[in-house]
Amino acid sequence: MIVVTNFRRWAIALTVPAGALAICFYVLPILQVLALSVTEPSFGLGNYIALFQNAAIGRVVRTTLVVSAMTTVLTIVFSYIVAFALVQMRPGVRRFAMFLVMLPFWISVLVRAFSWITILRRNGVLNSALGEAGLISEPLELIYNQLGVIIGMVHYMMPFAILLLYANLTDIDGRIIQAARSLGARPFTIFWRVWLPLSMPGLAITTLFIVIFSFGFLVTPAILGAGRVLMIAEYISVQISGTLRWGVATALSTSMLLVVAGLVALAMRHPAFRSAFGGSQK
Amino acid sequence: MAFLDIRMLRKTYGSAVALDGVDLTVQAGEFVTLLGPSGSGKTTLLMSIAGFTRPDEGGIVVDGHDVTFMDPEDRDFGLVFQGYALFPHLSVAENIAFPLKVRKWDKARIAAKVEEMLRLVDLTDYASRKPKQLSGGQQQRVAIARALAYGPRILLLDEPLSALDRNLRESMQRELKRLHQETGVTFIFVTHDQEEAYAMSDRIAVFHAGRIVQIGAPREIYANPQSLFVAGFLGGNNIFKARHAAADGTLTFFGNACSRPPRFNPAVHGKEGEVIGWVRPEDIAVGDPDAAATIRFDATVVDISFVGSAEKLTVTTTDGQELTLQVPMHFAVDIRPGAVLRCAVKPEAIGFLPPDI
Numbered sequence: 001m002i003v004v005t006n007f008r009r010w011a012i013a014l015t016v017p018a019g020a021l022a023i024c025f026y027v028l029p030i031l032q033v034l035a036l037s038v039t040e041p042s043f044g045l046g047n048y049i050a051l052f053q054n055a056a057i058g059r060v061v062r063t064t065l066v067v068s069a070m071t072t073v074l075t076i077v078f079s080y081i082v083a084f085a086l087v088q089m090r091p092g093v094r095r096f097a098m099f100l101v102m103l104p105f106w107i108s109v110l111v112r113a114f115s116w117i118t119i120l121r122r123n124g125v126l127n128s129a130l131g132e133a134g135l136i137s138e139p140l141e142l143i144y145n146q147l148g149v150i151i152g153m154v155h156y157m158m159p160f161a162i163l164l165l166y167a168n169l170t171d172i173d174g175r176i177i178q179a180a181r182s183l184g185a186r187p188f189t190i191f192w193r194v195w196l197p198l199s200m201p202g203l204a205i206t207t208l209f210i211v212i213f214s215f216g217f218l219v220t221p222a223i224l225g226a227g228r229v230l231m232i233a234e235y236i237s238v239q240i241s242g243t244l245r246w247g248v249a250t251a252l253s254t255s256m257l258l259v260v261a262g263l264v265a266l267a268m269r270h271p272a273f274r275s276a277f278g279g280s281q282k
Numbered sequence: 283m284a285f286l287d288i289r290m291l292r293k294t295y296g297s298a299v300a301l302d303g304v305d306l307t308v309q310a311g312e313f314v315t316l317l318g319p320s321g322s323g324k325t326t327l328l329m330s331i332a333g334f335t336r337p338d339e340g341g342i343v344v345d346g347h348d349v350t351f352m353d354p355e356d357r358d359f360g361l362v363f364q365g366y367a368l369f370p371h372l373s374v375a376e377n378i379a380f381p382l383k384v385r386k387w388d389k390a391r392i393a394a395k396v397e398e399m400l401r402l403v404d405l406t407d408y409a410s411r412k413p414k415q416l417s418g419g420q421q422q423r424v425a426i427a428r429a430l431a432y433g434p435r436i437l438l439l440d441e442p443l444s445a446l447d448r449n450l451r452e453s454m455q456r457e458l459k460r461l462h463q464e465t466g467v468t469f470i471f472v473t474h475d476q477e478e479a480y481a482m483s484d485r486i487a488v489f490h491a492g493r494i495v496q497i498g499a500p501r502e503i504y505a506n507p508q509s510l511f512v513a514g515f516l517g518g519n520n521i522f523k524a525r526h527a528a529a530d531g532t533l534t535f536f537g538n539a540c541s542r543p544p545r546f547n548p549a550v551h552g553k554e555g556e557v558i559g560w561v562r563p564e565d566i567a568v569g570d571p572d573a574a575a576t577i578r579f580d581a582t583v584v585d586i587s588f589v590g591s592a593e594k595l596t597v598t599t600t601d602g603q604e605l606t607l608q609v610p611m612h613f614a615v616d617i618r619p620g621a622v623l624r625c626a627v628k629p630e631a632i633g634f635l636p637p638d639i
């Protein structure tokens with residue numbers, strides 16, 4: 001049972017202004033907008049039924065799922081490698097490596113997307129370098145397609161994933177690894193039998209994080225896909241500000257919100273997630 | 283030739299010297315305890331034997347093979363950690379099977395060995411539990427079973443009992459002693475607890491500032507500390523100052539002069555002037571009437587504290603030295619701080635230490 005002391009009463013009272021602000025200017029407007037999905041243009045579930053009948057929306061959803069899945073897999077693999085290397089580094093080297101990992105956080109997502117264009121386009125840095133080295137005769141199609149979008153998204157997601165995985169890996173007791181060595185296990189065995197199983201909670205949380213984030217990507221796919229790789233967020237944005245089909249846009253938003261909430265709810269049934277999201281409520 | 287032969291081992295961390303030229307030989311099947319305060323180098327030595335610490339100088343030879351720079355995974359020693367270090371994602375049986383799987387034993391042989399180890403540490407009913415479902419003592423037994431399963435030549439134990447409460451610790455000590463006898467494996471045990479060292483070891487190596495300052499059987503070390511550090515570290519000892527007058531061959535302490543006690547050797551303990559002596563609390567008798575050979579002195583009670591089996595008295599002698607002594611409970615009933623007691627000690631119970639350590 002929670003004992004309501006004077007201190008607690010004060011603490012709760014202090015959260016009231018921020019809470020009220022959030023409810024008035026964030027929660028209520030969102031509910032208002034989402035309500036449009038059942039009232040615009042006429043009352044009913046018409047917009048939701050349209051989601052399943054509209055071939056264009058089907059394509060957008062498929063694209064989003066494929067791009068998100070690819071982004072998640074690649075981000076997890078690359079980030080795990082980096083995080084694992086970080087754990088093994090000497091403190092001085094690790095500080096420098098950590099700095100490099102954090103660097104992208106200081107650069108706007110817009111700048112990053114345009115930087116990728118200069119690197120990846122037909123006559124960009126990468127293609128000219130490979131061409132001059134004689135490795136390719138025709139420029140590679142690295143951008144304005146799914147590949148370009150995935151490159152940009154993986155680059156955006158990796159620092160988050162690395163930090164999450166690094167935090168998880170540093171939680172693994174070094175003595176357990178030493179114990180495995182003293183029992184005669186070689187590095188490869190230790191990786192598969194000890195590091196990887198003990199990383200599973202961290203990998204699961206990071207995967208969920210990236211999947212949810214990937215669904216909502218707007219700027220990166222818009223710039224690096226140049227309209228050819230249409231994902232849900234950009235589609236919604238076009239419906240809201242371009243074609244003004246607010247009913248469909250909000251129905252799509254609501255569905256996405258429910259899917260993400262469903263994923264989180266499903267994940268929370270696992271104790272590792274509960275402890276990750278709920279703090280230290282052991 | 284000794285089974286484990288450690289020569290002139292040195293290890294420094296920056297300017298801190300962890301091991302300062304350690305020599306140690308251990309016979310096969312021996313139970314040797316490395317005893318010392320934290321930071322004295324005992325764990326560094328253990329980790330050097332295990333292969334996790336590379337010494338700067340010196341060498342470690344096991345059974346005629348130099349293992350100084352061999353990787354830990356190639357050494358075939360068992361290692362038991364202070365925090366148990368069990369694999370949290372594996373069951374008790376899987377933890378014990380881990381080193382066997384690594385060694386590519388066939389399934390039937392692994393199953394039989396796991397069964398045998400579980401029986402050895404009395405955990406047969408817990409085979410499928412995960413480590414966190416076990417108590418500290420049970421986890422420790424799993425760690426020991428895991429480290430013994432593949433028949434290591436040496437079992438290294440790094441303060442394995444320090445996290446357990448007193449009763450459990452004592453039963454685990456008996457358990458370790460039994461395992462040592464049943465398996466015949468060489469045990470090297472690190473602890474800072476002298477009672478633990480006394481209870482289990484064949485020999486104890488006392489560590490101080492990166493060196494082994496004394497090594498010997500428990501009773502021998504207890505009876506004959508050879509330096510001020512050992513006499514002080516093996517707790518409860520009374521260390522006092524005496525004045526040696528070479529001219530008439532007397533020692534003056536606790537306010538009276540007596541002829542040299544039998545264990546006093548002027549050549550070792552000091553030819554003239556101040557010398558250092560020690561006496562065990564249990565060797566000081568209070569109000570002892572007999573024996574003409576005893577040294578008698580008066581002491582004033584400063585403090586009385588009950589330690590369970592006896593009353594512990596802190597007293598000051600007439601020359602201002604503080605001593606601890608033990609008296610039976612019934613005896614202490616009338617004693618109050620400030621009371622003056624007549625004490626006696628046999629001359630042969632008094633030991634002396636060389637001055638410069």
